[in-house]
Amino acid sequence: xxxxxxxxxxxxxxxxxxxxxxxxxxxxxxxxxxxxxxxxxxxxxxxxxxxxxxxxxxxxxxxxxxxxxxxxxxxxxxxxxxxxxxxxxxxxxxxxxxxxxxxxxxxxxxxxxxxxxxxxxxxxxxxxxxxxxxxxxxxxxxxxxxxxxxxxxxxxxxxxxxxxxxxxxxxxxxxxxxxxxxxxxxxxxxxxxxxxxxxxxxxxxx
Numbered sequence: 480x481x482x483x484x485x486x487x488x489x490x491x492x493x494x495x496x497x498x499x500x501x502x503x504x505x506x507x508x509x510x511x512x513x514x515x516x517x518x519x520x521x522x523x524x525x526x527x528x529x530x531x532x533x534x535x536x537x538x539x540x541x542x543x544x545x546x547x548x549x550x551x552x553x554x555x556x557x558x559x560x561x562x563x564x565x566x567x568x569x570x571x572x573x574x575x576x577x578x579x580x581x582x583x584x585x586x587x588x589x590x591x592x593x594x595x596x597x598x599x600x601x602x603x604x605x606x607x608x609x610x611x612x613x614x615x616x617x618x619x620x621x622x623x624x625x626x627x628x629x630x631x632x633x634x635x636x637x638x639x640x641x642x643x644x645x646x647x648x649x650x651x652x653x654x655x656x657x658x659x660x661x662x663x664x665x666x667x668x669x670x671x672x673x674x675x676x677x678x679x680x681x682x683x684x685x
Contacts, residue, residue, distance in 0.1 A: 509561055513585060514568035524579060524645045526572060535569040575637075576667060579644055579660045588653050590660065598661055606665050613672055617680070626677045633673065637666045 515522045518534050540546075542562045547555040571577045580590045612629070619625045640663045647655035 509564065514571055514581060517565060517568045518572060520572075522582060522585065524575075524582060524641065524648065526578070528573060531569065531572055535565065538565045575641065576660065576664055579648075579656070579663065582648060583653060583657060583660070586648075586653055588657060590657060596661070599658070602662055602665075606669070609669060610672075613669070613676065616676060623677065623680055623684075626673055626680070629673050630670065630677075633666055633670045637663060637670070640666060 509517065513522075517538070518531050520526060520531070539562060542558045542565065544555065544559065544562075547558045550558070571581050583590060609629075616622045616625050616629075640659050644656050644659035644663070647653070647659060
């Protein structure tokens with residue numbers, strides 16, 4: 480009996496991931512966990528990307544199909560379901576917008592099913608003006624320098640909105656938290672546009 484227990488411990492180490500349970504225990508309760516719990520995290524917007532990346536690798540190894548090649552069909556199917564769940568959790572948590580939306584969903588506010596998408600008129604006007612500036616950036620004397628300035632401005636605004644979301648969420652003001660997420664979506668879209676144009680200009684100039 481002692482020899483069998485020792486083998487089980489050697490087969491299923493989970494170094495650095497925060498998980499200390501064996502496969503049987505994990506199989507029993509993984510589906511009952513939220514995404515943060517799957518990654519052994521508290522529900523918090525500010526997470527360490529390196530930590531969740533490492534935990535994801537460990538979890539994927541634990542439920543890799545090769546480890547269940549000789550298992551029953553049911554166990555192999557469950558392992559595949561767990562792999563899919565872990566991947567979905569990882570993709571959700573690693574991105575700021577989906578992470579924030581998931582946090583709101585845990586509080587009963589599902590942004591994906593919303594019909595009311597009204598926003599602050601002042602913010603929308605600012606975004607329209609910013610989009611116009613992006614469209615006209617090629618006319619600047621140094622468009623790449625202007626795009627760098629825009630990228631810096633957007634990064635600062637996004638950081639401010641992320642803090643606004645965190646504060647609102649922690650204070651239980653879900654409406655304010657939701658509005659912060661909506662604004663974050665606009666800023667991230669603008670960041671993508673600035674990045675794309677920068678790459679295009681660099682290709683043309685160099």
